[in-house]
Structure formats: C-alpha cells, structure tokens
Amino acid sequence: MTASTADHPTRRDFLFVATGATAAVGGVAALWPFISQMNPDASTIAAGAPIEVDLTPVAEGQDIKVFWRGKPIYISHRTKKQVEEVRAVPVSSLIDPATDQSRTKDGHEQWLVVIGICTHLGCIPIAHEGNYDGFFCPCHGSQYDASGRVRQGPAPLNLPVPPYQFVSDTKIQIG
Amino acid sequence: MSGPSDYQPSHPALKWFEQRLPIIGLVHSSFVAYPTPRNLNYWWTFGAILSMMLGVQILTGVILAMHYTPHADLAFKSVELIVRDVNYGWLLRNMHACGASMFFLAVYIHMFRGLYYGSYKAPREVLWILGVIIYLLMMATGFMGYVLPWGQMSFWGATVITNLFSAVPYFGESIVTLLWGGYSVGNPTLNRFFALHYLLPFLIAGVVVLHVWALHVAGQNNPAGVEPKTEKDMVPFTPYATIKDFFGVTCFLIFYSWFIFYMPNYLGEADNYIPANPAVTPAHIVPEWYYLPFYAILRSIPNKLAGVVAMFAAIIVLVFLPWLDSAKTRSNKYRPLGKQFFWIFFIVCIGLGYLGAQPPEGVYVVLGRILTVLYFAYFLIVLPLLARIETPRPLPNSIADDVLAKSGRKAAPMVSAVIALVAAVSLLAGGMGDARASEGQENPPSAKWSFAGPFGTFDRGAVQRGLKVYKEVCSNCHSLQYVAFRNLAEPGGPGYTPAQAAAFAAEYKVKDGPNDAGDMFERPGRPADYFPSPFPNEQAARAANGGAAPPDLSLIAKARSYKRGFPWFIIDFFTQFQEQGPNYINALLQGYEDNPPHGVTIPEGSYYNKYFPGHAIKMPKPISDGQVTYDDGSPTTVAQYAHDVATFLMWTAEPHMEARKRLGYQVFIFLIIFAGLMYFTKKRVWAAAH
Numbered sequence: 024m025t026a027s028t029a030d031h032p033t034r035r036d037f038l039f040v041a042t043g044a045t046a047a048v049g050g051v052a053a054l055w056p057f058i059s060q061m062n063p064d065a066s067t068i069a070a071g072a073p074i075e076v077d078l079t080p081v082a083e084g085q086d087i088k089v090f091w092r093g094k095p096i097y098i099s100h101r102t103k104k105q106v107e108e109v110r111a112v113p114v115s116s117l118i119d120p121a122t123d124q125s126r127t128k129d130g131h132e133q134w135l136v137v138i139g140i141c142t143h144l145g146c147i148p149i150a151h152e153g154n155y156d157g158f159f160c161p162c163h164g165s166q167y168d169a170s171g172r173v174r175q176g177p178a179p180l181n182l183p184v185p186p187y188q189f190v191s192d193t194k195i196q197i198g
Numbered sequence: 199m200s201g202p203s204d205y206q207p208s209h210p211a212l213k214w215f216e217q218r219l220p221i222i223g224l225v226h227s228s229f230v231a232y233p234t235p236r237n238l239n240y241w242w243t244f245g246a247i248l249s250m251m252l253g254v255q256i257l258t259g260v261i262l263a264m265h266y267t268p269h270a271d272l273a274f275k276s277v278e279l280i281v282r283d284v285n286y287g288w289l290l291r292n293m294h295a296c297g298a299s300m301f302f303l304a305v306y307i308h309m310f311r312g313l314y315y316g317s318y319k320a321p322r323e324v325l326w327i328l329g330v331i332i333y334l335l336m337m338a339t340g341f342m343g344y345v346l347p348w349g350q351m352s353f354w355g356a357t358v359i360t361n362l363f364s365a366v367p368y369f370g371e372s373i374v375t376l377l378w379g380g381y382s383v384g385n386p387t388l389n390r391f392f393a394l395h396y397l398l399p400f401l402i403a404g405v406v407v408l409h410v411w412a413l414h415v416a417g418q419n420n421p422a423g424v425e426p427k428t429e430k431d432m433v434p435f436t437p438y439a440t441i442k443d444f445f446g447v448t449c450f451l452i453f454y455s456w457f458i459f460y461m462p463n464y465l466g467e468a469d470n471y472i473p474a475n476p477a478v479t480p481a482h483i484v485p486e487w488y489y490l491p492f493y494a495i496l497r498s499i500p501n502k503l504a505g506v507v508a509m510f511a512a513i514i515v516l517v518f519l520p521w522l523d524s525a526k527t528r529s530n531k532y533r534p535l536g537k538q539f540f541w542i543f544f545i546v547c548i549g550l551g552y553l554g555a556q557p558p559e560g561v562y563v564v565l566g567r568i569l570t571v572l573y574f575a576y577f578l579i580v581l582p583l584l585a586r587i588e589t590p591r592p593l594p595n596s597i598a599d600d601v602l603a604k605s606g607r608k609a610a611p612m613v614s615a616v617i618a619l620v621a622a623v624s625l626l627a628g629g630m631g632d633a634r635a636s637e638g639q640e641n642p643p644s645a646k647w648s649f650a651g652p653f654g655t656f657d658r659g660a661v662q663r664g665l666k667v668y669k670e671v672c673s674n675c676h677s678l679q680y681v682a683f684r685n686l687a688e689p690g691g692p693g694y695t696p697a698q699a700a701a702f703a704a705e706y707k708v709k710d711g712p713n714d715a716g717d718m719f720e721r722p723g724r725p726a727d728y729f730p731s732p733f734p735n736e737q738a739a740r741a742a743n744g745g746a747a748p749p750d751l752s753l754i755a756k757a758r759s760y761k762r763g764f765p766w767f768i769i770d771f772f773t774q775f776q777e778q779g780p781n782y783i784n785a786l787l788q789g790y791e792d793n794p795p796h797g798v799t800i801p802e803g804s805y806y807n808k809y810f811p812g813h814a815i816k817m818p819k820p821i822s823d824g825q826v827t828y829d830d831g832s833p834t835t836v837a838q839y840a841h842d843v844a845t846f847l848m849w850t851a852e853p854h855m856e857a858r859k860r861l862g863y864q865v866f867i868f869l870i871i872f873a874g875l876m877y878f879t880k881k882r883v884w885a886a887a888h
Contacts, residue, residue, distance in 0.1 A: 039882075045868075049869075060261055064284040064285065065282070066279065066283045
C-alpha cells in the first residue's frame with residue numbers, strides 16, 4: 024500500500040499533506056507570540072526616548088556619565104591638548120581606524136560623547152586612565168584614547184558614538 | 199510502559215544510542231504501537247486534551263512569570279503592564295486565565311467519563327487514585343494562581359481559603375499564621391503562593407507521568423467496559439488514537455479560543471479588577487466556578503469544623519470509590535439503575551455548583567443541605583447498594599462485537615450529553631453572574647456600543663471626546679494611572695499621531711527628580727509619562743472627597759458589572775455580550791436624580807443615583823449639559839458625554855481590544871479550516887479500521 028501511494032499520488036495523500044501542512048503553518052504561527060513577548064515591552068521602548076543633557080556644568084577636563092537606555096554615556100569636555108593629541112595620531116596606525124573628526128561634531132570638537140561600554144565584553148572603562156589620556160578598562164586591560172578609540176587590545180572596536188545632536192551650544196539631545 | 203514494541207532502529211547511530219538509552223523504543227511502544235480499544239468514543243480524547251492544557255498552562259505560565267512581580271505593592275500593576283505593554287501579553291494572560299477554566303472543565307469531563315464507564319474499577323484503582331491526586335494538586339495550583347493578580351477576589355479568596363485551616367482544633371490559628379507568614383494575608387503570602395504556583399504544575403506533570411504509566415500497564419478502559427480479548431479488539435495508538443485525539447484537541451481549541459478572544463472575562467469576577475484592599479471585603483465572595491460545588495458543601499454545614507471536613511471529604515471520598523462501588527459491570531451502559539443514578543449525581547453536582555454561587559441565605563441553604571446529603575449518599579449508599587441489588591444488562595462478548603453492534607446507529611447519546619454539559623456549564627457561569635449582583639437594584643439599560651460583538655472597534659471620535667471630558671471634568675478627582683500619554687498614539691485607540699500625543703503630554707506638569715541637587719522638580723509631560731493623579735496619595739483623595747476616595751478609572755469599565763439573570767447569561771455567551779461595565783458607567787452618569795424617590799433617605803454628603811449600588815453615592819452629579827465643548831458638532835448633552843466617557847474608559851480598560859478581536863477572527867478561520875481537514879483525515883485513517 025505504501026509503495027503504491029508513493030508511486031501514484033492520490034486524494035488520500037493530498038488530504039494528509041494538506042492537513043499536515045496546515046498543522047505546521049498553525050504551529051509555527053502560534054510560536055510567534057511566545058517569541059515576540061521576549062522583546063522589550065512598550066514601556067521599555069517608551070522609556071528609551073531621547074534625553075537632553077545640559078553641558079554648562081561640565082568644565083574643561085571634566086567628564087560626566089549619564090544613562091540612556093540603561094547604557095552609561097560618557098560626555099567628556101576635552102582639553103585643547105587632548106584634542107590636538109588625538110587628531111595628530113595617524114589613522115592608519117589604529118586598531119579600528121577612524122578620525123577624531125568623524126567621532127565628534129564640527130564646531131564642538133571639545134566634546135566627546137561615547138557609550139561607555141568596552142567593546143570587548145561589556146565592562147565600563149574608567150575615564151582619565153591608561154596610557155592614552157582616555158579610558159582604561161579594568162576588566163581585561165583594554166585602553167582607549169581621548170577620542171574613545173581603542174589603542175590597545177583585547178577590545179576590537181572603538182567605543183561607539185551614540186546618536187546625538189547639539190540642540191544649542193550648551194545642550195545636547197542623545198537618541 | 200507496556201505494549202509490544204516492534205521498534206528496530208535501522209540507522210547505526212540510532213542503534214548505538216538505543217542500546218544505551220532505549221528511549222525511542224519506549225516512546226514507540228507507549229505512543230505508537232500501544233494497542234488501544236477500537237471502540238473508544240470522543241470522551242476518551244479528554245486525556246489528550248488535558249495533556250495539551252497542562253502544556254499550555256506551563257508554557258504560558260513560565261512566560262507570564264518572566265513579566266510578573268510577586269510583591270503586594272506591584273503585583274496588580276505588573277499584571278496590568280503585561281496586558282498593556284508586553285508584546286502579545288494580553289493573549290498570553292487570557293490563554294493562562296481562561297486556560298485554567300478550560301483545564302478544569304476538561305478534567306471534570308474526564309472524571310465524569312471515568313465515573314460513567316467505571317474506569318476506576320479493578321485493575322485501574324491506582325490509575326484512578328493518581329487521577330484524584332492530580333485533581334487535588336490542580337485545585338491547589340488553581341487557587342494559588344488566582345491569588346497572584348492581587349485583586350479584591352484574589353485577596354479575599356486567599357483569606358477565606360486559608361482560614362479553612364483555622365477550623366483545625368487546637369492548632370488552627372498557628373497553622374493559618376504559618377500559611378500566611380504574617381498576621382494576615384500579605385506580601386509573604388503572595389510570595390510563597392507564587393513560588394508554589396510555579397512549583398506545583400511540575401509536580402502535576404510528574405504525577406501525570408505516573409498516571410499514564412499506570413494507564414499503560416492496565417490498558418485503557420472502553421465504553422463497553424469489557425477487557426480486550428483478541429487483536430481484533432484493538433487498534434495501534436498511532437495513527438488511530440493519535441489522529442482522533444488531535445481532532446478532539448482541535449475542537450476543544452475552538453471552544454477555548456472563544457473565551458480567549460471573545461469572552462476573556464466571562465468566567466472571571468469584575469471585582470478582581472479592583473486592587474486588593476485589606477479594609478473592604480467585596481459584597482459576595484465567590485470562588486472560581488470550578489470550586490463552587492465544594493464551596494456549597496462547605497457552606498451548607500453550620501459548623502465550622504464539620505463544614506471544612508465535609509468539603510475535603512467530598513474530594514477524598516473519590517479515593518475510595520473503587521471499593522465503594524463493587525459492581526462487577528464496569529460501564530453504566532449496561533447498568534440500568536446505575537445509569538439513572540449517575541445522571542442524578544451529575545445534576546446534584548451541577549446543582550451544588552449553582553448553589554455555591556448564590557448568597558448563603560433562605561432556600562439556598564436548605565437546597566444546599568439536601569444536595570450535600572445526596573452527594574455523599576451517591577458514594578456511600580447508592581453505589582454500594584446498587585452493586586448488590588442491580589441486575590446488569592448482558593455485556594457484549596468482545597469489543598469487536600460492541601463495535602459491530604454500534605455501527606448501525608448514530609452516536610445520539612454523545613450529542614445529548616454534550617447538550618446537557620453545555621447547559622450545565624452555562625448554569626454554573628450564570629450562577630456566578632447571579633452572585634455578583636446586588637439585590638434590589640435596577641440594571642443599567644444596554645446602550646449601543648461600536649466596540650461590541652466579534653468585529654467591534656472603538657469609535658475614534660467617541661474615544662477622543664471621552665478623553666476631552668475626562669481631562670476637563672473627571673480628572674479633577676479621578677486618576678488614570680495605568681494609561682500613558684504614548685497610549686493615545688497606539689493603534690486601536692483614539693487614533694492620535696505620536697506628535698499629537700506628545701503635544702497632549704506636554705500640557706501636563708509631571709513631577710520628576712531628584713535632580714543633581716537632590717530636589718524634585720516639575721517638567722512638561724513626555725509620551726512615556728502616565729496621566730498624573732489629581733491627589734498625591736489616597737489619604738489626600740479621601741480627605742478631599744468626603745471620606746470616599748474616587749477610584750482610579752483605568753480599569754473601571756472592567757471592574758464594574760451587574761447581574762444579567764436567566765436566560766441572559768446563556769445568551770450572552772453566544773452573543774459575546776460583555777459590555778456591563780460601559781453600560782454601568784453610561785447609566786451612572788445619567789442616573790442622578792435631585793429628589794430621591796419616596797421613602798429613600800440619602801445621608802448628608804451623599805447623592806441619590808438610580809444605578810449606584812445602594813443608591814447613595816458620594817460623587818455629586820459630575821457633569822451637566824453644555825459643560826464641555828465639542829469641536830466635531832456632537833451634541834453637548836449629558837447623554838452624549840456619558841456615552842463618550844464610557845467608550846473612552848472601555849478603551850483605557852482594554853487598549854488592545856481591537857487587536858484581540860482581530861486576531862480572534864484570524865484564529866477562528868484557521869481553526870475551523872483545520873478542524874475540517876482533521877475531520878476528514880480522521881475519517882480516512884479510521885476507514886481502514888471499520
């Protein structure tokens with residue numbers, strides 16, 4: 024019987040295949056809500072809306088840490104010396120080549136805004152430490168310069184720059 | 199688990215594995231080759247349906263636990279956030295809450311089936327007792343699960359049920375304190391109930407394994423109640439039983455989906471949408487419908503200890519059933535008297551369920567006592583006696599003979615039994631409706647709502663106007679704490695754009711902080727903010743309103759209900775009527791009368807309202823004609839305001855109602871097509887066996 028149905032498709036086969044296929048489609052569709060619920064819920068997404076940060080209290084050479092979407096954001100008011108140093112470095116010598124200009128806003132080059140999460144395994148680097156006058160990650164020894172660019176491993180990438188813009192000269196909006 | 203397995207793995211890797219752990223062979227012998235009587239009817243598919251329900255409850259339960267907060271101050275809110283914010287949270291919650299009812303419905307059918315066909319008799323006594331243990335575990339699990347949303351019924355249900363143990367002589371109070379982890383039901387109670395509610399389903403799953411094991415050792419009973427003799431009496435589990443079970447499961451899913459998508463609150467209590475309040479007991483404490491028969495037994499005995507003992511005895515007596523009923527004939531099909539008494543017993547159980555939902559007064563108490571006596575009489579007098587005096591009808595020689603004799607006629611008894619069951623369940627549900635009623639009260643008239651029925655959607659204009667009325671009038675006293683400004687721009691709501699919602703939010707001042715100096719400050723609202731409350735705390739709200747705190751309005755449309763009465767509660771199930779809340783709000787706002795009817799005195803500081811329970815309401819007439827201006831030309835009358843506010847509050851109570859009904863429509867189309875395919879597939883497969 025099995026052999027004959029395999030040779031000549033019959034209405035029986037069609038019925039079984041249709042039922043099986045419908046069951047499979049229904050089963051897969053039913054999985055979706057169970058997976059989708061793991062994603063951030065509406066209140067979490069709403070809480071991740073852009074934030075505004077006032078820069079006036081941050082003096083030159085200082086930096087502050089703010090939180091956006093649960094991530095620490097370093098906002099550094101860099102000194103002239105720091106800016107000159109990071110802009111003098113040959114880009115080709117970097118682990119993750121990027122110019123300081125591409126990581127800051129024109130006309131606001133003294134301000135560095137980076138997500139303070141080490142690109143190695145997610146620890147928070149300490150500001151104003153390490154050999155490059157930038158950030159030092161205490162977990163595994165990664166070092167970043169004052170532009171947040173990785174200068175010494177094991178981190179593979181620069182500290183990411185979050186989406187932000189200057190609302191005025193002394194206020195930025197992150198997000 | 200027994201059964202001749204012809205499983206021979208052909209692949210060398212499988213062979214290697216099978217020699218070390220013969221699990222595939224075990225599954226094969228238990229669920230593929232396992233011989234099953236060929237005359238099983240659809241009542242036997244409830245085993246598979248129950249397995250599915252246990253799976254659904256565990257799966258949805260584990261997921262709900264990922265989003266739930268077991269803390270007395272946060273539990274109610276976290277459940278609301280699941281429903282409002284988590285992706286498909288409303289679906290998962292409805293599946294779990296209605297799933298509990300479906301689980302119990304299926305288990306009751308399963309138990310009555312065992313009772314009718316004598317499935318508890320030798321050699322299946324242990325199988326039956328394991329079933330009773332599962333049932334007890336289910337009751338404990340269901341009860342603790344009902345406590346978790348921490349609404350009024352949760353809290354007072356927990357209080358009443360734990361107080362059952364205070365009936366224990368000498369140690370009662372200590373036991374209750376031990377159960378509570380405090381001097382009253384509180385946060386420790388909620389925490390331990392959550393932990394146990396998570397644990398018990400896995401114990402149930404464990405006992406289910408034993409139950410299935412015992413089943414596979416003794417073999418399945420069957421409608422004829424005769425043991426299989428030859429191979430002709432049996433068919434292999436796969437494909438015959440599997441496909442039949444799948445068809446049964448699919449049909450059950452259709453019934454289940456009716457509740458999930460269209461009647462999620464039909465079996466629930468409106469009071470449980472009011473957060474737990476240790477200071478106020480709801481007028482009628484009613485357990486979930488599946489406990490009602492035992493609740494009726496508890497209440498019908500005027501002595502505290504005796505009532506509790508009787509209630510537990512009503513379940514424990516099932517353990518002794520295999521020995522109480524010593525009749526040789528298993529199936530009631532062949533027991534003329536046994537069959538009649540079975541149905542009387544069935545009606546007694548339904549009657550007890552109905553009484554459990556009624557107020558414990560007057561004729562209900564008397565009836566409750568009679569039915570309690572009848573309940574125990576069935577087990578302790580009728581069954582032992584019948585075994586001695588009844589002359590059973592002749593049994594078929596074999597299962598195969600039974601099948602041949604039956605093939606001539608249709609399964610009419612099944613149909614009538616299904617009708618009886620539907621009537622019984624709706625009676626129970628209706629009984630619950632009765633219980634939450636307040637006596638001597640005129641029901642609010644049923645208004646016409648755009649969101650009623652299976653394809654209902656919110657009238658955007660009405661929701662927007664209702665929002666305006668709320669903002670200008672209601673919000674002076676009533677909070678709306680579960681609604682965020684962003685909700686105004688979500689699909690299925692008032693239909694504003696995100697920019698409009700943001701602008702609306704910016705009109706509010708929201709308290710935030712502390713800032714860098716440690717001070718709280720006010721800032722314009724953002725879409726993520728929730729509607730601010732008019733009062734800083736409940737005491738302030740109380741003080742400003744003559745001692746009665748204005749309730750939060752987020753859930754009010756689901757937290758208010760009224761008695762529908764017979765036969766409406768049955769019709770409501772089919773017409774999907776669930777607009778008691780909006781009807782009540784609509785009627786209440788229009789129910790103010792300056793002069794109370796003759797003979798009614800209203801205390802100082804209260805006002806007469808025709809539809810408020812007890813008529814004396816602390817809220818003065820909140821709105822009059824022309825008070826709020828409408829931009830769209832709608833009439834500025836109290837009737838229109840009331841209708842718009844009720845529509846708006848229905849939306850705030852269930853922002854995803856449109857998504858629920860839309861998905862329900864899709865699921866129903868799918869399930870009906872699939873059930874049709876399954877039906878024909880089942881017929882094809884069984885064609886070879888008949």
